[in-house]
Amino acid sequence: MDHAWFLRTVLLLFALPGGWFKPVITPDAPHLVILKGGQLELRCHDDAEASMVQWLREKGRKIDGELKEDGASVIFLTSTQIQHMGRYTCENTQTGENSSIYVYVKDLRNAFVQSMVNGLLVREGGDCTIPCLVTDPAVNHLSLLTCAGTALPAGLTYITHPQRGITIRNVSKAFDGCYICAGQMDDKPVKSSHYNLDVRPVGRCLGFLEMVLTAEHEIHGEESDLDPTPPTLHIPKPTHLHPLIPKPTPKPTHLHPLIPKPTPKPTNLHP
Ligand SMILES: *[C@@H]1O[C@H](CO)[C@@H](O)[C@H](O)[C@H]1NC(C)=O
Ligand SMILES: *[C@@H]1O[C@H](CO)[C@@H](O)[C@H](O)[C@H]1NC(C)=O
DSSP states (O other), rough: OEEEEEEHHHHHHHHTOOOOOOOOEOOOOSSSEEETSSOOOEEOOOSTTTTOEEEEGGGGGGOOOEEETTTTTEEEEEEOOGGEEEEEEEETTTTOOOOEEEEEEEEBBBBOOSSOEEEEEEESSSOEEOOBBBBBBTEEEEEEEEEEOOOOOOOOOOOTTTTTTTESOOOOOGGEEEEEEEEEEEEEEEEEEEEEEEOOOOOGGHHHHHHHHHHHHHHTSSOTTSSSSOOOGGGGOOGGGGSSSOOOOOOOOGGGGGSSSOOGGGGOOOO
């Protein structure tokens, strides 16, 4: 599979006029595991002529320890911390092509990133991502549990992703409650901190805004726990919606200046 993909990429590179390179990241791996407090070194360069590369993180997060070395961009950290965990994308500023690598920061005491925010405000009918990121890809068999150890509410479905957390689909009011993410590491059970889901009903008149908020929530939901619950999740009071509702059609009086004046009556011409 990987081999076929590689071959196709190579063929594509030669097929394109002048060659079209993607930035090259060293180490060349889909992800990297760095022990908390350990050293991280990521290099990126691009073989395309006179190209410039730069590192980017999700949601414009700060890049620590970035150095430039003739055409290459290097991230060098002597003491890697949990906030350095995540996806690093190297972009060629001329071609816009990018390559990326995910960095796990292994914390021997916590299999999951410790959350600073554990209240999640969710809109009914949307998806909700619990940001229980694993600190080591060796954590497997990810699952969702209730804090009380009872069965999950009927109809609750979710998808797990070690680099994003656990996403509960189509949230309903019945899902209100406390959850933890669980997994296994070296055949031992591991658990995340607690997350409280607070499901807010959606009024029917909120239709349009609901879609906007759900979309924003999905984007924010991919962030790690290091970000507080985004303010966009707050349910606006109906009054906040007024500016979005189209104003009633202006009364015909507003149109008067645009209507040509009636032709003066010929009576004016008489002496
Ligand atoms: C990297 O490129 C892909 C398309 O190839 C694009 O969808 C994505 O947004 C880019 N990422 C960044 C961080 O620029
Ligand atoms: C979402 O859940 C509600 C019940 O809570 C159900 O009526 C609806 O069909 C579900 N929507 C999807 C897209 O699954």
